[in-house]
Amino acid sequence: ETGVTQTPRHLVMGMTNKKSLKCEQHLGHNAMYWYKQSAKKPLELMFVYNFKEQTENNSVPSRFSPECPNSSHLFLHLHTLQPEDSALYLCASSQGQGGGAETQYFGPGTRLLVL
Amino acid sequence: GQNIDQPTEMTATEGAIVQINCTYQTSGFNGLFWYQQHAGEAPTFLSYNVLDGLEEKGRFSSFLSRSKGYSYLLLKELQMKDSASYLCAVRDSNYQLIWGAGTKLIIKP
Numbered sequence: 125e126t127g128v129t130q131t132p133r134h135l136v137m138g139m140t141n142k143k144s145l146k147c148e149q150h151l152g153h154n155a156m157y158w159y160k161q162s163a164k165k166p167l168e169l170m171f172v173y174n175f176k177e178q179t180e181n182n183s184v185p186s187r188f189s190p191e192c193p194n195s196s197h198l199f200l201h202l203h204t205l206q207p208e209d210s211a212l213y214l215c216a217s218s219q220g221q222g223g224g225a226e227t228q229y230f231g232p233g234t235r236l237l238v239l
Numbered sequence: 240g241q242n243i244d245q246p247t248e249m250t251a252t253e254g255a256i257v258q259i260n261c262t263y264q265t266s267g268f269n270g271l272f273w274y275q276q277h278a279g280e281a282p283t284f285l286s287y288n289v290l291d292g293l294e295e296k297g298r299f300s301s302f303l304s305r306s307k308g309y310s311y312l313l314l315k316e317l318q319m320k321d322s323a324s325y326l327c328a329v330r331d332s333n334y335q336l337i338w339g340a341g342t343k344l345i346i347k348p
Binding site for chain 1: 243247269270272274279280281282283284287289326328330334335336337338339340341
């Protein structure tokens with residue numbers, strides 16, 4: 125199943141680097157999400173886009189900058205990250221945003237290590 | 240605050256049955272989801288419950304009691320490939336998904 129793809133799968137970066145994570149969905153969905161997943165913690169919703177418009181920003185530090193050029197692509201631009209930002213970053217998509225039975229489909233994630 | 244509780248880790252034997260519990264306290268309720276996540280892979284959708292009762296899907300079943308704020312995922316005839324983390328998530332009154340930390344299920348031969 126390759127409905128939602130993410131690149132790169134693994135990333136190691138220093139605190140002064142700038143990098144970008146990419147997500148692409150091939151499901152014809154209108155909503156896309158960025159989540160952070162840390163060990164033994166619940167998924168943390170970072171950003172939500174619906175029809176290319178940002179609808180949620182859950183108090184995410186400005187060192188994370190999302191970009192959604194169209195309904196199929198989502199980027200997360202990273203700069204001056206901290207070691208505590210090391211985590212698995214998951215992208216997801218859904219047909220719409222938040223209807224009762226709306227199911228989110230996830231990509232495999234980018235494993236990020238900040239040194 | 241909103242909270243989803245599920246056990247951190249469970250161990251079961253191949254061929255057996257295991258029940259993974261999830262309790263929730265959320266502002267409103269618009270459905271409960273179970274996802275499976277193998278190590279290093281994407282979470283994949285397993286089930287959705289919005290009404291009380293049991294939903295059966297092959298070897299997996301999910302139960303919901305809204306009055307008790309409680310759900311469980313029942314896995315029958317366990318196979319080694321069922322070793323994974325199982326995530327419980329509740330959609331609240333704002334239609335936001337609130338996630339539990341996941342239950343790591345270890346299957347032993």
